[in-house]
Amino acid sequence: MQALTDRSKMVDRKPMTFVERLYLWNIIKGMRITFAHLFRKKVTVKFPEQKRAFSPVFRGLHILNRDEEGRERCTACGLCAVSCPAEAITMEGAERKPGEEHLYREEKYAAKYEINMLRCIFCGFCEEACPKDAIYLTETFAPANYKREGFIYGKDDLLIPDPKTGK
């Protein structure tokens, strides 16, 4: 019969030799291998102290971006919510009042913007859909909370600090 792969190997069914039947020699061989492993380099990454570098395309928790002057970029167009396959994003738009130009970049802004992190699948479609470069996925990950409500991130959780004032 022809072998299906070039890796197939005949099973050795020869009766065991005396040394093999003694079993002791094989134990010693095995113990030599494990002893060598005692001194190998450990593969463990000691997590909280050491962190592994993420790949460049890593997708973690979201942020809402501001422009250079510290104004919110989001215009509540809803494209991110439409593109979201998990339906995790909800928002409410509002009109910018006179005198709020230093807060919002365009005439319309998101009065409420919520992402349910328990629904989110971190696909990054919102980031791709956004025409205003307002939403980004960061390298922050593994959020923790005592209640499910805590995983619904609002604007105060998502907005990055103002680059000018720093808060």
Added chain:
Amino acid sequence: MIMQIAFDYIFLIDKIVLIACVLALSLLVAMYSTWGERKVAGWIQDRYGPNRAGPLGLLQPLADGGKLFFKEEIIPANSNRFLFILGPSLAMLVACMTSAVIPWGDILEIGGRKISLQIAEVNIGVLYIFGVVSLGVYGIMLGGWASNNKFSLLAAVRGASQIISYELAMGLSLIALVMLSGSLNLKDIVEQQRHGLWNICYQPLGFLIFLVCAFAECTRTPFDLTEADSELNGGYHLEYSSMKLGFYLFAEYINMFISSALMASLYFGGYSFPGMDSLGLSTNVVTMLGFGALFIKIIAFLFLFMWVRWTIPRFRYDQLMKLGWNMLIPLALFNMLITGGLILWQQGH
């Protein structure tokens, strides 16, 4: 008369202090064996092992012990309550009792009195150990049976037959040693090795048989069929929780410690080390050095126990029985025959 009574009190205090020290030592070593085991397991698997609790994870045994103390005690509804509690108590008691006849060192001289670092210098030390160790099987049997659980019962049956089978080969391999030394007193056996060669040179085969049997008696891998996590869910201590489980686990490590001490004493010269009598130091210093030597030997054996555990898998039950009855017992008998023959030949018969 009064002097006589006072002397006896001091003797009593000596022994009580010694017993307390040996007990504390066995418990401490057992505690840190659990740490050592996990470290060795980690290293062999290219991991670090416990390293969070304290420096190098050294507080891990305390954390584990504390956890076990505060866990809920569960006694199964249909179990035999008395036997259920008796099981782990017996296991622990027996494990602690064995250390009584092991010579931990030579003689300490304090205030002109000579104190032997052996709790009970009985002339049937080896027999005593055998008697006590074979009681150990009751811990497993009672625990497994009283749990009223088929897995535990299976483990108990396995454990009982395993320990009894391997005790035979162990005893036979020791008979050859006793023929050689002419004494059942452990102190005598060690003293003979102090002035001559270690017994391992005379009894390599006997030592090998004894070592394999010691693994089986301690129910350590590759003979851990009583625990057999993968098939019996933990075996005889399946229904146990809290410190009763802790006692079983602890007893296993104390047993390991004691059998290491026993193997070191019987075959590797116990507290003696080469050049012991030509150091020219005072008795006390030599005794303490001797104790250190014994301790190093014990740690080496403990490491061997762990090393083997993380290297080879468990035997199948029929293989275990075959090895015990068809290999070790005939080999031990053969070893006995050869030893006897050689002794007779040496005596010129």
